[in-house]
Amino acid sequence: MANRRLAPAAEQPESFAFTPENAAWAKGQIAKYPEGRQASAVIPLLWRAQEQNGGWLPQKAIEAVAAELGMPAIRVLEVATFYTMFALEPVGRYWIQVCGTVPCDSCGARELKDMLHQRLGPSGHVDPTGTFSWLEVECLGACCNAPMVQINQDYYEDLTPELLGKLMDDLAAGRPVKVGSQIDRNASEPLGGPNTLTDPTLYDGSRVGAWRKRFEESRKDEGAQASKSEAASSEQQAATNPKPARPDAGRAVETTSSDAPAQRAAAGEAPVKGGDRAEAADQEHSTAGKSEAPGSQPKAIKDLEPAGAEAGSQSSLPRDVPPPQPVASGEEEPSEPAPNAESPKLPKGRSKPKPPAKPERT
Numbered sequence: 587m588a589n590r591r592l593a594p595a596a597e598q599p600e601s602f603a604f605t606p607e608n609a610a611w612a613k614g615q616i617a618k619y620p621e622g623r624q625a626s627a628v629i630p631l632l633w634r635a636q637e638q639n640g641g642w643l644p645q646k647a648i649e650a651v652a653a654e655l656g657m658p659a660i661r662v663l664e665v666a667t668f669y670t671m672f673a674l675e676p677v678g679r680y681w682i683q684v685c686g687t688v689p690c691d692s693c694g695a696r697e698l699k700d701m702l703h704q705r706l707g708p709s710g711h712v713d714p715t716g717t718f719s720w721l722e723v724e725c726l727g728a729c730c731n732a733p734m735v736q737i738n739q740d741y742y743e744d745l746t747p748e749l750l751g752k753l754m755d756d757l758a759a760g761r762p763v764k765v766g767s768q769i770d771r772n773a774s775e776p777l778g779g780p781n782t783l784t785d786p787t788l789y790d791g792s793r794v795g796a797w798r799k800r801f802e803e804s805r806k807d808e809g810a811q812a813s814k815s816e817a818a819s820s821e822q823q824a825a826t827n828p829k830p831a832r833p834d835a836g837r838a839v840e841t842t843s844s845d846a847p848a849q850r851a852a853a854g855e856a857p858v859k860g861g862d863r864a865e866a867a868d869q870e871h872s873t874a875g876k877s878e879a880p881g882s883q884p885k886a887i888k889d890l891e892p893a894g895a896e897a898g899s900q901s902s903l904p905r906d907v908p909p910p911q912p913v914a915s916g917e918e919e920p921s922e923p924a925p926n927a928e929s930p931k932l933p934k935g936r937s938k939p940k941p942p943a944k945p946e947r948t
Contacts, residue, residue, distance in 0.1 A: 602649075643666055648662050
C-alpha cells in the first residue's frame with residue numbers, strides 16, 4: 587500500500603469551488619441530515635469534488651468541503667487520507683485499483699500487479715499518455731470472482747494478466763468493454779455454472795408430491811422387509827431354541843378334593859372323620875352348649891355393654907354447667923364460698939362432685 591499523502595505543491599491547484607450544479611447538489615445532501623449533523627455529508631461531498639477535479643482531491647477541495655460543512659480542515663483531511671476511494675494525487679483517465687487482499691492474492695493478483703508495473707511503471711504514477719494509472723488497494727468485496735480490479739467506478743472480475751491487458755487496450759482505443767466477470771460467469775455462481783438446485787421440480791411445485799410418493803413407497807418396502815425378517819427370525823429361534831409345550835397355560839385347572847365329605851362317602855368311608863366328631867362333642871371347646879336356650883332371641887349389643895355414663899367415661903355434670911377447674915399441685919384448698927354466693931344448681935338425684943385429693947408433700 588502506498589502512503590496516503592497529498593500531492594506535491596507544484597501539482598496543487600490555486601483554488602477550488604463547486605460548480606453551481608454541484609453546489610446545489612451539495613445543499614441537497616446536507617439537508618438530509620438534522621441540524622448540527624452536517625458533518626455526516628462529508629464523504630458524498632468529497633466524492634463529488636473529486637469527480638469535478640478530474641478524479642483526484644486537491645488540498646483546496648478538501649478545505650472547500652470543510653468550509654461548506656463547518657468542520658475543521660484536519661477532520662476532512664483525516665477522512666480523505668483514510669479511504670483509498672479518494673485519490674490524493676493526479677490519476678490517469680482510467681484509474682486502475684487492484685485488490686491485493688488474501689483471496690485475490692491467492693488467485694493471481696500478484697501477476698496482475700507485475701503486469702501493470704511493467705506496462706505503466708510504479709503505482710501512483712500516470713503513464714506518459716495520461717491514460718492509465720494504478721494503485722493497490724484493500725478488499726473491494728468481490729472475493730468470489732477473484733482476482734479483480736476497479737477501473738474508475740466499474741468492477742472487472744475473473745482476470746488474468748492477458749485479460750487485463752486486452753481490457754486496457756480496448757479502453758485506450760475507445761472500444762466497448764464488458765463490465766463484471768470476464769469469463770462469462772453469472773454473478774458469483776461457481777465456475778462452469780450452477781451445480782446445485784438444478785432440478786426443475788424444485789420450482790414448479792411437483793417436488794413435494796414426488797418426494798412424498800417416494801417416501802411412502804420406501805416405507806412400505808421397509809415394512810415388508812421388516813415383517814419378513816421378523817418372521818424368519820422367529821422361525822429360526824423356534825428351530826434352535828424350542829420352548830416346552832404348556833397345554834394348560836392360561837386355563838383354569840380343576841383339582842379334586844379327596845377329603846371332602848362327598849368324596850369320602852363315594853369312597854365308602856364315613857362322611858365325617860372320627861376326630862372331627864369327637865372335637866364337636868367336647869363341651870369345653872364347643873360353643874354349642876353355651877348358646878341361648880332354643881327359641882330365645884339374642885341380646886342386643888347395647889344390652890350387653892354398659893352405657894358410657896355408667897362406665898364412668900362421661901361427666902355427671904349437666905350440659906349447661908361448666909366443669910370445675912383442677913387444683914394445681916401444691917395449691918391450698920379453696921375456702922368456703924360466701925353465704926350469699928350462689929352455687930350451681932344440680933339436677934335432682936345428682937350429688938356435687940368431690941374435689942380431687944390434695945397431694946401429700948414430701
